Each structure stands twice: as structure tokens, then as C-alpha cells.
Amino acid sequence: MNFDPVLLADRMASMKAAGLWRDETIDVHFRRALENCPEKLAVVGYRDGQPEPVRLSYRELDRRVDLIARGLVALGVGRSDVVTFQLPNRWEFVALALACARIGAAANPVMPIFRQHELSYMLNFAESKVFVVPTVFRKFDHAAMARELQPSLPHLKQVVVVDGDGDDRFDRLLLREDTPPLLSGPGLAPDDVSLLMYTSGTTGEPKGVMHTSNTLFSNLHAYISTMELSPADIILGASPMAHLTGYGYLAMLPVLLNATTVLQEIWDAPRALQIVRDEGVTFSMASAAFVSDLCAAVEAGSPVSPQFAKFNCAGAPIPPVVIQRAWDIMGLTVCSAWGMTECGAVTVTEPARALEKSGVSDGRSLPGIEVRIVGPDGAELSAGETGELLIRGSSLFAGYLKRPRLNGVTTDGWFDTGDMAYQDGEGYIRINGRSKDIVIRGGENIPVVEIENLLYRHPSITTVAVVGYPDRRLGERVCAFVSLKPGCTFSFEDMTAYLDKQQVAKQYYPERIEIVEDLPRTPAGKLQKFKLREAARSFTVEQ
Structure with missing residues (x-):
């Protein structure tokens, strides 16, 4: 695949000189964890219908990542090829993403709700070589759908089925101990496209967003600092992993931290609270609806964990009543945030100001990112005035796959988000609707x-x-x-x-x-x- 990440060249020198692009891939951070804490839990995976979760140390996760990487190479996957996976929040999701990076392939997670119409377009557009699916999830037969799609997709060489029982099953193709070792050669480079993720559909038109290790991880490092996260944190991954919130902040960020991520396959608030207490979860990130559900579950008698201290909400403004309610009944600090697939979290309310600011703002820009609010004439507006929200900086994506004409970036690097917003005197922004709203x-x-x-x-x-x-x-x-x-x-x-x-x-x-x-x-x-x-x-x- 020729990705043509056209939005990188003008930023490379300045971002690297400023230390915002550290030229580190996820494999660098993963190997660092193997040196620092090989026996520490990396992933704990809860699945419906299974009494006990899967628990993988960094050492055991590395063993499985190595097998999957070798298996992908045996299937013909190499540098700049696309591996698409339609998986719920399971350990296989995390391992596949890490394995892709190890061999220089691009990970393309897609949501489990997508069906033939969406997938035929996405797989063909990305020229995906391998498509990994669950057998059945939420009573839908993903394996049958994938096999039905394959003949119409000329680039798709192999369907792989997790928990399958046929020749295309995951453990046979991607977990074989007798697969030959990886060929020596370069893995993923920091400015290679590492992630291809289709926009979530709020506009009705899917576009393939390209991120590199540098664009994505510059955002995660700034986010870690602002949210005051550390290797001691245990992170609940309940938001879908195939969205940037799940992929970036609940799957990749724990590896950067050398921390632990706890995966919940299907959202259920009472069960989530039990998992939080049993696993000592300290932090999570999802939409405001998740917090509302947790509050309702606590009021219905579910347990509260004093270790569960911070929750970051993005996706839509959080009703102030939800923020106060979470604090009152759970002692949970709810921080607001705003972001997009194209740039990750752009603005965040830091924990120390959350009770004051999260209900009236969507935070202020993370280090390495600039925000600007302009009127119809392009002139910058004063505090309190609503206008179009523009951003530029380190975490801006590398461009839309095969659609550079849609990139929407000015010659001086400003990206039109399509959102309307205003800003207060301290730099906190408030999203005030989409421009189309x-x-x-x-x-x-x-x-x-x-x-x-x-x-x-x-x-x-x-x-x-x-x-x-x-x-x-x-x-x-x-x-x-x-x-x-x-x-x-x-x-x-x-x-x-x-x-x-x-x-x-x-x-x-x-x-x-x-x-x-x-x-x-x-x-x-x-x-x-x-x-x-x-x-x-x-x-x-x-x-």
C-alpha cells in the first residue's frame, strides 16, 4: 500500500527539534516494559460467559505477539501492508496491534457493528491483506460474513477467525509454535503509517485517517502528563478498542506507561464496577454515557472502589449534573476532553480543575497542540465569541488515505475541525455544536x-x-x-x-x-x- 502521508513533511523538522516527536514506535515501549517489569500484568481480559479473565504478563504477551507477527509474515504480510481486525475488547486485539508494528504493517481496527456494506468498502479501500474476526459476537456470525466477503475483495488473502474450528482459525494460523522466525529487516519506522482508522461516522462519510507513531504518541505523552498517569495505574478498557479512544488511550497508552489494562468485552455497568473493585482499577476513558451508567449502578447497590479516582469523558459535552453526581456517590473525578480521530485528544481539563471546569468547558489544549477560534472572515475571535475551531500541532494526522483533497489543512498547518466553539480567558474551550449543527x-x-x-x-x-x-x-x-x-x-x-x-x-x-x-x-x-x-x-x- 502506498499511503502517501502528505501532512508529515512540513512538520518533521520542527516537531523533532521541539522534542514532541520522539521517534519511538510502540515496539520500543513494549521492549522497555520487558526490561523493566516482565512479570507485571500487561492485559487482563474479561469475556462474557467465561468465569475467569485471561491474565497476560508482559513476558507472556510478548511471546504471543511474536507468534502472531511470525504468523502474519507467513501469510504474506509485510511493511506497509494493512491488517484489518474486527474484534471486541480482547487480548487478541492488543496483541495484533503490537504484532503489526513489529513487522512494519499498518493496523486497521474496525468496529464490530459494521456489516457487509461498510466492510466491503473499507477492506477494499485499504487493500487489506488479512481480516481477523471473532467467530460469533453478540449473536452475529462474523466468520460467515468474512468468508462471504473474501471472494469479492481482490487484495484480501486470508480470513482469520478467533475461536474458530476450521482451517482459518486464529490459533492455527497466528499462534503456531512451529512458524519460522521473522526474517531480519526493518520493522515499523516512527514516520511510517502505523494506524489506519476510519472516521466514526458523525458526518455520514467514512474517511481513512492515517496516523504514525510520532503523531499518535506525541498526543499520548502529553495526555499522560496532563492526566497525571503513571506506571502504577490500572486502566479499564471498556470503550470500544476499534475507536481511537480505545485504541490509543486504553490499549497503547498502558504500554507506553508500562502499566496494566483491564478489558471489558461487553459494556455492563454493574459488572464494570465489580471489575473495578476486583482489579484495583484507577482510571478509565469513555463517553459521558458510561459515567451515567456507573452512577445508576452504584445507586442500585453496586460496589464503589476508593481506588477508582479519575475518568476522562470525551465525545460530547458532559452535563454538569453527571460530573457532580459521580463525585458525590463515587468520589470519581470526571475530566472533560475534546478530540477527533484525526488528532486524538486536543483539549483536556486537568484533574485539579475538573469539578470547576469540566461542566462548563471541554478543557484546554494539550502541550504540542494549538487551538484557534475564527469568524467567517478567518479573523481570530475574542474570548466568549463562538466561531470555527481550528487546530494544528504534533498530533495532527498524516492525512486521509487516497483522499488528500479532503485533508482540510491550510498552508500554515491549521486544520478545520468542523466544530464551533468559544474560549474563556484561561484558554478553556467549549464546543458549541458542529458547524452543520x-x-x-x-x-x-x-x-x-x-x-x-x-x-x-x-x-x-x-x-x-x-x-x-x-x-x-x-x-x-x-x-x-x-x-x-x-x-x-x-x-x-x-x-x-x-x-x-x-x-x-x-x-x-x-x-x-x-x-x-x-x-x-x-x-x-x-x-x-x-x-x-x-x-x-x-x-x-x-x-
Whole structure:
């Protein structure tokens, strides 16, 4: 595969001179762990239906990574080839990523929810040579789907099935003790594309984001420092590993730290709290929905662990009530963050300021990253003014695979995130919607995030999203999509009465409410407002 990472050249010299790009691959950090703490637990993997987790020390994980690397080479995988794996949060996921780096291949994790339509495009576009899947996961036969897809994919040489019983099973192809040793030669270089990850779908158009060791790890090092993490931390990996949150911060970051990651295959809050207590988990990262679930489980009687101290939420603004609730009932510090697949975590609220800032901001930029908020004319805006959020710096991706025209980076290195935001006097930003989320009704900009946050506080509501829908006279009107707590009701009249009490300008009231069971999200918890906008296009203006 010719990746053509066009966004690297202009940054290389300055980033390396500043010490932001350390020219270290994950294999360097892994071998460091083997020297420092070979018998320390690297991965603990909990699977549904299995009474005991898999426990792998760094030494045992290395043994399996070596076998998998040799197995991939035997299947014809080499430098710059793509290995796609559609796995839940299991030890095999972590080992495959490490094995790819060892032989210079690019890891391409894809979400377990994807089916033939998405996968046929992704595998063909990436020219994937090997596709690794579970046998059955969540009652879906992934092995049958992969075998069905293979004949239509000219680059795909081998399907590999974890827990399979055929000739394509994982242990036969990738864990054979008699596979010949690796051929001597260069492994992954720090500026090679190490990760290919498709965007999560909040815009509806998948793009292949390319990261190198330098772009990704510059972000992880800055994040470790800001979040005050150390080798003593035990990290819960419950957010999907095939999203950048899971891959970067829950699979790779523990290796950088020489720490331990504890994997939960299927999210279940009561079980997660039991795992947290049993394993001494200290930190995790996921969307705000995970924290809400944990709070509800504690209130229903699940155990609290005093060691579980920090949780980083990204994906959407966190309702302030969730932050305070987690602190009050679990002693859990919830830090806000904002980021993208294209750049990892860009802004983070440090733990010392979390109770004060996480409910009103999405943090401030990590070392090595600059943020800028500009108006329609490109001029930088003052504190408190909402505009387009631009970023540049060390963790910006290497470009979109085969689509350099979509990279969206200016000649001086600024990337248009597509998000709207404002900044306070201390440099903390607040995401104020996507540029496509802006609702302009009769020439008046509607403060979408402000209305959502107010509705979040209503005791009957669990989640809410405000979008516009077409109107011939005003251009747009406003609809609130709302999901409710069990046994609760909430009508249009309830909404207007509630907003009256909050003394909100009547011009900002939604003109329509839609009660839904749940809001559409990516597997990592990001709200898919484009789906709500599509649904709202059919609405009439009558209320």
C-alpha cells in the first residue's frame, strides 16, 4: 500500500527539534516494559460467559505477539501492508496491534457493528491483506460474513477467525509454535503509517485517517502528563478498542506507561464496577454515557472502589449534573476532553480543575497542540465569541488515505475541525455544536448547546439533542429529540413550562419535541446528529 502521508513533511523538522516527536514506535515501549517489569500484568481480559479473565504478563504477551507477527509474515504480510481486525475488547486485539508494528504493517481496527456494506468498502479501500474476526459476537456470525466477503475483495488473502474450528482459525494460523522466525529487516519506522482508522461516522462519510507513531504518541505523552498517569495505574478498557479512544488511550497508552489494562468485552455497568473493585482499577476513558451508567449502578447497590479516582469523558459535552453526581456517590473525578480521530485528544481539563471546569468547558489544549477560534472572515475571535475551531500541532494526522483533497489543512498547518466553539480567558474551550449543527431561525442564531444543557437538567430527561428542520418562511425551525427515564413523561407543554421557569428567551424555544427511546450514537458514544437532521427533514411546521 502506498499511503502517501502528505501532512508529515512540513512538520518533521520542527516537531523533532521541539522534542514532541520522539521517534519511538510502540515496539520500543513494549521492549522497555520487558526490561523493566516482565512479570507485571500487561492485559487482563474479561469475556462474557467465561468465569475467569485471561491474565497476560508482559513476558507472556510478548511471546504471543511474536507468534502472531511470525504468523502474519507467513501469510504474506509485510511493511506497509494493512491488517484489518474486527474484534471486541480482547487480548487478541492488543496483541495484533503490537504484532503489526513489529513487522512494519499498518493496523486497521474496525468496529464490530459494521456489516457487509461498510466492510466491503473499507477492506477494499485499504487493500487489506488479512481480516481477523471473532467467530460469533453478540449473536452475529462474523466468520460467515468474512468468508462471504473474501471472494469479492481482490487484495484480501486470508480470513482469520478467533475461536474458530476450521482451517482459518486464529490459533492455527497466528499462534503456531512451529512458524519460522521473522526474517531480519526493518520493522515499523516512527514516520511510517502505523494506524489506519476510519472516521466514526458523525458526518455520514467514512474517511481513512492515517496516523504514525510520532503523531499518535506525541498526543499520548502529553495526555499522560496532563492526566497525571503513571506506571502504577490500572486502566479499564471498556470503550470500544476499534475507536481511537480505545485504541490509543486504553490499549497503547498502558504500554507506553508500562502499566496494566483491564478489558471489558461487553459494556455492563454493574459488572464494570465489580471489575473495578476486583482489579484495583484507577482510571478509565469513555463517553459521558458510561459515567451515567456507573452512577445508576452504584445507586442500585453496586460496589464503589476508593481506588477508582479519575475518568476522562470525551465525545460530547458532559452535563454538569453527571460530573457532580459521580463525585458525590463515587468520589470519581470526571475530566472533560475534546478530540477527533484525526488528532486524538486536543483539549483536556486537568484533574485539579475538573469539578470547576469540566461542566462548563471541554478543557484546554494539550502541550504540542494549538487551538484557534475564527469568524467567517478567518479573523481570530475574542474570548466568549463562538466561531470555527481550528487546530494544528504534533498530533495532527498524516492525512486521509487516497483522499488528500479532503485533508482540510491550510498552508500554515491549521486544520478545520468542523466544530464551533468559544474560549474563556484561561484558554478553556467549549464546543458549541458542529458547524452543520448551527440553527438559524429567521436570522437569529439559536444557542443549541445552551438549550440542550438546560433540558438535560430536567429530572425526566436522560438525553437530548436539538437540531433544525426546514421552514420556507423562517429558513429553519427547532426540534428537540429527547429520551426519558423509565416511567417518566414529558410533553411539548412540559418543555415550554420548564423553559419558562428557566427564563430562557422565547425565541430560543424548540417548536417541536420528539420522544425517542434513545439517540443515535457511534459505538464510542458520539452523537450522530446528522441522522436526526435527516429524520427532521420530513417535519411540518404545525405544532
